[in-house]
Amino acid sequence: MLKTHNCGELRIGDAGTPVTLAGWVNRRRDQGGLIFIDLRDRWGITQVVVDLEAAPAAHAIADSARNEFVLQVQGAVRIRPEGTANPDLATGDIDIVADEIRILNRSRTPPFYINRDEGALDEALRMRYRYLDLRREAMQRSLLLRHKTVKFIRDFLDAEDFVEIETPILFKTTPEGARDFLVPSRLQPGSFYALPQSPQQLKQLLMVGGFERYFQIARCFRDEDLRGDRQPEFTQLDLEMSFVEREDVMQLMEALATAIVKTITPEKQLLAQPFPRLSYQDALEQYGTDRPDIRFDLRAIDISDIGGRSAFPVFVENVKAGKKVKCMRVPGAAGSVSGTQLRKITRELEALVRRRAGAKGLAYITIPVDPADQLRGPIGKFFNVDLKLELIEAMGAEGGDLLLFMSDDAPIVQASTDALRAHFKSQLDLDDNCLAFCWVIDFPEFIWDEEHRRWDPSQHMFTMPLPEDLHLLDSDPGAARGSQYDLVCNGYEVGGGSIRIHDRAIQEKIFPLIGQTMEHAMQEFGHMLEAFEYGAPPHGGMAWGIDRLVMLLAGAPNIREVIAFPKTQGGADIMANAPSPAEPQQLSELFIELDLPPEELEH
RNA sequence: GGGGGCGUGGUGUAGCGGUUAACAUGCCGGCCUGUCAAGCCGGAGAUCGCGGGUUCAAAUCCCGUCGCUCCCGCCA
Numbered sequence A: 001m002l003k004t005h006n007c008g009e010l011r012i013g014d015a016g017t018p019v020t021l022a023g024w025v026n027r028r029r030d031q032g033g034l035i036f037i038d039l040r041d042r043w044g045i046t047q048v049v050v051d052l053e054a055a056p057a058a059h060a061i062a063d064s065a066r067n068e069f070v071l072q073v074q075g076a077v078r079i080r081p082e083g084t085a086n087p088d089l090a091t092g093d094i095d096i097v098a099d100e101i102r103i104l105n106r107s108r109t110p111p112f113y114i115n116r117d118e119g120a121l122d123e124a125l126r127m128r129y130r131y132l133d134l135r136r137e138a139m140q141r142s143l144l145l146r147h148k149t150v151k152f153i154r155d156f157l158d159a160e161d162f163v164e165i166e167t168p169i170l171f172k173t174t175p176e177g178a179r180d181f182l183v184p185s186r187l188q189p190g191s192f193y194a195l196p197q198s199p200q201q202l203k204q205l206l207m208v209g210g211f212e213r214y215f216q217i218a219r220c221f222r223d224e225d226l227r228g229d230r231q232p233e234f235t236q237l238d239l240e241m242s243f244v245e246r247e248d249v250m251q252l253m254e255a256l257a258t259a260i261v262k263t264i265t266p267e268k269q270l271l272a273q274p275f276p277r278l279s280y281q282d283a284l285e286q287y288g289t290d291r292p293d294i295r296f297d298l299r300a301i302d303i304s305d306i307g308g309r310s311a312f313p314v315f316v317e318n319v320k321a322g323k324k325v326k327c328m329r330v331p332g333a334a335g336s337v338s339g340t341q342l343r344k345i346t347r348e349l350e351a352l353v354r355r356r357a358g359a360k361g362l363a364y365i366t367i368p369v370d371p372a373d374q375l376r377g378p379i380g381k382f383f384n385v386d387l388k389l390e391l392i393e394a395m396g397a398e399g400g401d402l403l404l405f406m407s408d409d410a411p412i413v414q415a416s417t418d419a420l421r422a423h424f425k426s427q428l429d430l431d432d433n434c435l436a437f438c439w440v441i442d443f444p445e446f447i448w449d450e451e452h453r454r455w456d457p458s459q460h461m462f463t464m465p466l467p468e469d470l471h472l473l474d475s476d477p478g479a480a481r482g483s484q485y486d487l488v489c490n491g492y493e494v495g496g497g498s499i500r501i502h503d504r505a506i507q508e509k510i511f512p513l514i515g516q517t518m519e520h521a522m523q524e525f526g527h528m529l530e531a532f533e534y535g536a537p538p539h540g541g542m543a544w545g546i547d548r549l550v551m552l553l554a555g556a557p558n559i560r561e562v563i564a565f566p567k568t569q570g571g572a573d574i575m576a577n578a579p580s581p582a583e584p585q586q587l588s589e590l591f592i593e594l595d596l597p598p599e600e601l602e603h
Numbered sequence B: 001g002g003g004g005g006c007g008u009g010g011u012g013u014a015g016c017g018g019u020u021a022a023c024a025u026g027c028c029g030g031c032c033u034g035u036c037a038a039g040c041c042g043g044a045g046a047u048c049g050c051g052g053g054u055u056c057a058a059a060u061c062c063c064g065u066c067g068c069u070c071c072c073g074c075c076a
Helices: A056-064 A123-128 A137-159 A200-208 A246-264 A280-287 A304-308 A313-320 A339-357 A385-395 A410-428 A504-513 A518-532 A546-554 A584-589
Strands: A018-030 A034-041 A044-051 A070-079 A094-105 A182-184 A192-194 A213-221 A233-242 A277-279 A300-302 A324-330 A363-366 A402-408 A437-441 A446-449 A454-457 A485-489 A492-499 A539-545
Touching (some): A018 A044, A018 A094, A034 A056, A034 A070, A044 A070, A137 A233, A137 A246, A137 A546, A200 A213, A200 A518, A200 A539, A233 A246, A233 A546, A246 A437, A246 A492, A246 A539, A280 A410, A280 A437, A304 A324, A304 A385, A313 A402, A324 A385, A339 A363, A339 A402, A339 A410, A454 A504, A485 A539, A492 A546, A539 A546
Parallel strands (some): A277 A437
Antiparallel strands (some): A018 A070, A034 A044, A070 A094, A213 A233, A233 A539, A324 A402, A437 A485, A446 A454, A485 A492, A492 A539
């Protein structure tokens, strides 16, 4: 080894020990005859002192060294002179008196700061020099946290008798519904592998294979547009168990989530334990989304009964037509604002729901701080005194609150709820130290696809309907609920799973409902159906988005911060310049000819 | 495919019709033996992403384009 100790471990007790350290020049302070070098490695920073008189050769090298030079320093640990200790540094009580310094490698001046936590830095620049970006403390911390999280998961599941098994990357289309990445086969010209969108089929087949408890830290691929929480390749904790019911999986997964937070990030607070459970229906009705951020309690409450008895024609007619009237209480939003400000705010909110949700409008009233005052707002006059009291009671409203009303077709009300919540969330400055997990359950087995006039699996085609809803597959598939469960944290879907179909007869019922011909199903998934005929055990499992989980644990704003080499929103790696055109010879070996539209050819 | 934001010395920002394009930091040189975001002195460094237009005059206004990013669509 080129070093005897790391840069984070030496303490007062090591005084007098001869040591060799190696690392990067984090910062250099030249005092003339005395040069201080903060030497940095993965474990920390140790101050090296170079004295012109005591070690002239080392001093000359220290004089020429610059930031990010790689140095090897020989010297002795010394307790720092009285009054010069640095309490901000773990090694701040000592320094290394250098006898000899060797330059292991030089460095050009880096294109950005590595030795300070600069708030905003152009991401394209960071990506272009990702290897330098990775040297920054924040990135080191993120990836270390990621390692610890995955290590903990492995140990936890190992202790629960799970077996880690790898599955192929070159495979076949998997049923998640996203666009596949294709890989042409040279040995079978004209045929293509698909990269797995998840190991879904394979883990089910491992259950048929008798492993009973499987897991994998699996790379998955989906060729869809990127987001802050979506990369085309991402990492799942994939796991599957045999002979379980929904509750068994949920219990174990909740224990895992709790243990991860308590062990890896004990400073984080779990908002609620056990994790609250919401039905899909309730989540949509109250939060307008199936992945609610329950750190804040703005919810849409159904007040159709009250609205229907008001004198406001829109509410009365909508309720008559079977539509709902929903109300969202925004505490204090109208308390200390002028009438002009209030009109401005509500106009903006109305524009928001028109644009984002296609709503026709957004009615509101305000609750006066002084109970003697009238309800303000354009529709206040449609509520008589008794009805007002009833409304205030139903909403738990207090003086200074703003009440927002939505009444329209359910999807518009839901989208409005979601848009309004997103708007207020951005103003709330929510605590990232709080992790609000919840389960969303009782998803519909299918969601109607108006464009293709067919049912789409709300999760995937192998999800078992709830036992009590099985009969609905024939009579009313839209009403059938799946055995699916999603784990949501702070508004992100961090995981999801279900009990799977292990019965060929049930599986065969699904295909025609989702518009798959039996012929096509046999071609793509015949091996699954066949497997179900050989003693497939009842089984179920879950998949976790590791990138999202670690992002939340790290308090990072997006998953790129917890991925060593992420892609840009355009799907590119701007360090390595991928993707890039293939050599003509590579293409001809694969019998592939390009047929690009004219504008693409110019590049 | 659509909408929004950003793009100015190496980096982070200011300037938003007429400036010698400003500030901080970094970089280079000098001084300095207890600094730790070291300090002091001096210096170099920008055709304001790119292309076009409007104007007597464009970093600034308009159009297009490229890159990064946020969102919708898409994706569980």
